[in-house]
Amino acid sequence: MSERLYYSDSFLATFDAKVTDVREVARGDGESVWQLALDRTAFYPASGGQPMDYGALSAISRGGAALEVPVEQVEEDEHGEVWHFVRKPLTAGTAVRGQIDWNRRFDHMQQHTGQHLLSAVFLKELQVPTVSFHLGDSVSTIDLAGTVPARHSLERVERVANEIIGEDRLVSVNYVARAEAEAMLAAGILRKLPERDGQIRIITIADCDRNACGGTHLRSTGQIGGLLLRNVEKVSRGVRVEFACGLRAVRAARADAVLLGETAGALSVGAADVPGAVTRLLNEAKSGAKERQRLREELAAYHASRLAVEVPIQDGLRLVERSWKDRDRDYVKMLASRTVSAAPETVVIFCAEEANPARVVMARSLGLEFDCGRVLREALAELGLRGGGSPDLAQGEVPIAQADALRRKLAEVVRRTVAKAAAI
């Protein structure tokens, strides 16, 4: 079993080791990946919520050539062995030098140690325990029990955490027996204890937090650099708090500043006036939409009375057929209702051809013995299309190319039906 060098020295970036085992894993894309086990490793495998390390292994081949293989993935199996995923096989017994991607590791240690600190401060300041946490390649979060804390409480937690970072308190590692760890947990001096036997690894932030953890940590809180709380949202079992530490916090704050600057620029206001400007715009949009609707209704009423004048009643029927390429379907429907209610003995067959398929609307005045829903449904069904509605008003969709033919067909049915009713 591989000796885990990061347990005793999380700042070890280069190490010498021997390959103890190799196995080939065929992947779906036909390429092979080899998994190497080493007698000792500084590579952190994906586990415990902390992302894995990347890096490289270098070796001297039998022919004497220097060889370097990137380590693309590091995982531990159920027996506790650590496997390094590479694209070239190295035989067991090969001496290798491992080099981990230090920038990535240091960033993870900042986020991880920052998480210990943040969880401790949330517990101390707001009495809310951490239920779980996630350290991602770009976003880190902790899930807290309870409801979303007030803004001033979040600001206090952030301030206290940063004060502890500024005090550069020692972060230390020691091991205790399981029974002792359980006693510490019961006494309330250990924040968390995982389900595992044997020696328990305890991470202590001086005068702040004690936590059982197998991850990699910084030597002191000052190395966290700084901690920024970001998005806070309600989730199914509590509250999710996004945070960033170190340069990540700086990058996140910079990205936010750029976004805010662009938004303020687009609104032609200063950054501090963005919320007010957005509220004003939303209110204007709301009242604009209301006014537009009122004008549309007014227009539809005038439009309806003009159509009634344009088309006289012939043989007991005013049949108004129209198509528009520049009117939306809601307006055309409103116009249909207005026209048949404004003028007696009227049937309208309207088409909104603003989009394809076109919307066909059919409506009739009260008193006409005529079922718009049935007539339209049957006419559409002949074209393999669907639609329908009530006897008063019906709608359907038809490809623009077939819209004129459909309208003519509907007009013919309407004339025939009304003529037949008049004859009786």
Ligand SMILES: [Zn+2]
């Ligand atoms: Zn930890």
